Amino acid sequence: KAGVTQTPRYLIKTRGQQVTLSCSPISGHRSVSWYQQTPGQGLQFLFEYFSETQRNKGNFPGRFSGRQFSNSRSEMNVSTLELGDSALYLCASSLAGRDHNEQFFGPGTRLTVL
Amino acid sequence: AQSVTQPDIHITVSEGASLELRCNYSYGATPYLFWYVQSPGQGLQLLLKYFSGDTLVQGIKGFEAEFKRSQSSFNLRKPSVHWSDAAEYFCAVGEEIGSSNTGKLIFGQGTTLQVKP
Numbered sequence A: 001k002a003g004v005t006q007t008p009r010y011l012i013k014t015r016g017q018q019v020t021l022s023c024s025p026i027s028g029h030r031s032v033s034w035y036q037q038t039p040g041q042g043l044q045f046l047f048e049y050f051s052e053t054q055r056n057k058g059n060f061p062g063r064f065s066g067r068q069f070s071n072s073r074s075e076m077n078v079s080t081l082e083l084g085d086s087a088l089y090l091c092a093s094s095l096a097g098r099d100h101n102e103q104f105f106g107p108g109t110r111l112t113v114l
Numbered sequence B: 001a002q003s004v005t006q007p008d009i010h011i012t013v014s015e016g017a018s019l020e021l022r023c024n025y026s027y028g029a030t031p032y033l034f035w036y037v038q039s040p041g042q043g044l045q046l047l048l049k050y051f052s053g054d055t056l057v058q059g060i061k062g063f064e065a066e067f068k069r070s071q072s073s074f075n076l077r078k079p080s081v082h083w084s085d086a087a088e089y090f091c092a093v094g095e096e097i098g099s100s101n102t103g104k105l106i107f108g109q110g111t112t113l114q115v116k117p
Helices: none
Strands: A005-007 A010-013 A019-024 A031-038 A042-050 A053-057 A064-068 A074-078 A087-094 A109-113 B010-014 B019-021 B033-038 B044-050 B056-058 B064-068 B073-078 B087-097 B100-107 B111-116
Touching (some): A005 A087, A019 A087, A019 A109, A031 A074, A042 A064, A053 B100, B044 B064, B044 B073
Parallel strands (some): A010 A109
Antiparallel strands (some): A005 A019, A019 A074, A042 A053, A064 A074, A087 A109, B019 B073
């Protein structure tokens, strides 16, 4: 079974631009979560989608948004990029995202904002 | 709010030596606990998980962890470390609100393991 895939793997953007990251979960997984990883803040939860609905949201500004499609693929968007948005963005999928469901992570998208 | 603490930011062990990485969590009637490993430039790989039952859980790559409710700990161990184990290790707990798991993982700050030849 193929793992979680994320595209692109690397991105370089400039301040003020927007960016869209994509995540394809493991086949059959309906929950997709997004995390931001930085050296200073560590791993922080952005949001979780299940059956095309945002079910949980972390403490990030509204510039960070996401969506999930009917095939469970998910995208996250960051508008008006800031230097501090430079990070590794990790996507994780699970069967249902709740009890007894471990999350499987993709390789991440490395975003650099100049 | 729930939290996870990994007291050791960096640990160095010699190849072949035993390893114990510490993890303490706060709150959680029945915590869902995980250990993940991350190699440079990679995503997170699940090593093992604890939901209930036997407090000593076995994982991949020869790792094990023991859940101790009285100490709010979930320490990761390996009897003999290999050079390929050098990586960053994250302990995580599933967030609970009320008695329900939200699906969100709360991570510790990570422990970087260096292995000396």
